[in-house]
Amino acid sequence: MDRETLTKALEYADLASYQADAYLTLLEMGVSPAIEVGRESAVPVSQVYDVLRSLESKGYVETIEREKLYVQPCDPEAAMADLETRGELLHEAAEAVRERYRTPERMDARVGVTKRVKTAVENAQELIDDAETVVEVAGSFEQLQSLSPALRAARERGVVVRASVYIDQGEEPPAAFDPSGVLSELRVCTIPGPFLVVIDRNRTCFGPNTRSDEDYGVLVYDRILPFVFHWFFLTCLWNPYRVVYLDDEDQFTYVTIEEFIRDLLPLWERGFELGVTVEGVDIAEGDETTVEGSVADISFYGDERPPSRLALSDLGAYKNLTLDTGDETAVVGGWGAVFEDMEIRTITLERIDIGETPLTHERRD
Structure with missing residues (x-):
């Protein structure tokens, strides 16, 4: 470290400019007459005695009375320990300031507004660290890349991570962007949209990427x-767009009952037996629970209408599944279930058996 930088550092440690210069000069000279320190430093000779006395009171130097006043540097351990303590305190203060900037003042209000989209992204990184079941995220390649370490750790914990990335027609993903081990499924959205993360149905980070007069995060x-x-993610940023990456481990795991019914109702109506494992929450007890069985019934608002290819919008009202576990039946509902036995977190399709289908009737005939 050069002398100028070291002088500034000592000034940060509460030394005045003349004090810092005199102290560094003395370190270079060793034991010296006080008057010589004044001559070799930038301290005016008329002030050198006062400056050295003040340094002595701070523990930096020691004066020696001889025929004239001498001065020598003190062992720096004590003074530098104080300097190091100040440095640690300043570092901790800087981290605390950053944390308070990222975190809204009143988190008990359930909704906080920040001044930058970047702050929403930074908060998403921390919230993803606590994800247990599912993370739904939409953003630019740069935003997804910044979340990659947190998303990778979530995947290693078994969390389902669904991502939609905004991309222009003909654009290629950056060479550094690799979804394997980071995402369960990736889709590309060709219309620019906001940064959005939904975590475990109870936390959301949002910020506009385009078409906003102000930069903010929610x-x-x-x-x-x-x-x-x-539902905004599901219907506007996810369902309409093509899949470009799918982790084989999660290809038969659903995180919404709507998508499960939409995809598998045609098979169930034709008589195929669907074996599933449902992880969720027991509504009566509030405890996490897992149920294995076959789908005995699929019910939703409007299911009396003639069969047709369902859209997610057809399943916006009530819907549930009845599972036959072999010993009993259990009714499972989706997000916000009230009257069912359990609210699902994930539904994994374990098997599809032919059962009583038109195909089996043809074989019997």
Whole structure:
């Protein structure tokens, strides 16, 4: 470290400019007459005695009375220990300031507004660290890349991670962007949209990427508002677009009952037996639970209509599945289930058996 930088550092440690210069000069000279320190440094000779006395009171130097006043540097351990303590304190203060900037002042209000989209992204990184079941995320390649370490750790914990990335027609993903081990499924959205993360149905980070007059972010800790953001993700940023990456481990795991019914109702109506494992929450007890069985019934608002290819919008009202476990039946509902036995977190399709289908009737005939 050069002398100029070291002088500034000592000034940060509460030394005045003359004190820092005199101290560094003395370190170079060793034991010396006080008057010589004044001559070799930038301290005016008329002030050198006062400056050295003040340094002595701070523990940096020691004066020696001889025929004239001498001065020598003290062992720096004590003074530098104080300097190091100040440095640690300043470092901790800087981290605390950053944390307070990222976190809204009143998180008990359930909704916080930040001044930058970047702050929403930074908060998403921390919230993803606590994800247990599913993360739904939409953003630019750069935003997804910044979340990659947190998303990779979530995948290693068994969390389902569904991502939609905004991409222009003909654009190629950056060479550094690799979804393997980071995402369960990736889709490309050709219309620019906001940064959005929905975590475990109770936390949301949102920020506009385009078409906004102001730069801001929204943080939500709640079970109701994330439901609205989830449906926006599902219908506007996810369902309409093509899949470009799918992790084989999760290809038969659903995180919404709507998508399960939409995809598998045609098979069930034709008589195929669907064996599933449902992980969720027991509504009566509030405890996590797992149920294995076959789908005995699929019910939703409007299911009396003639069969047709369902859209997600057809399943916006009530819907549930009845599972036959072999010993009993259990009714499972989706996000916000009230009257069912359990609310699903994930549904994994374990098997599809032919059962009583038109195909088996043809074989019997």
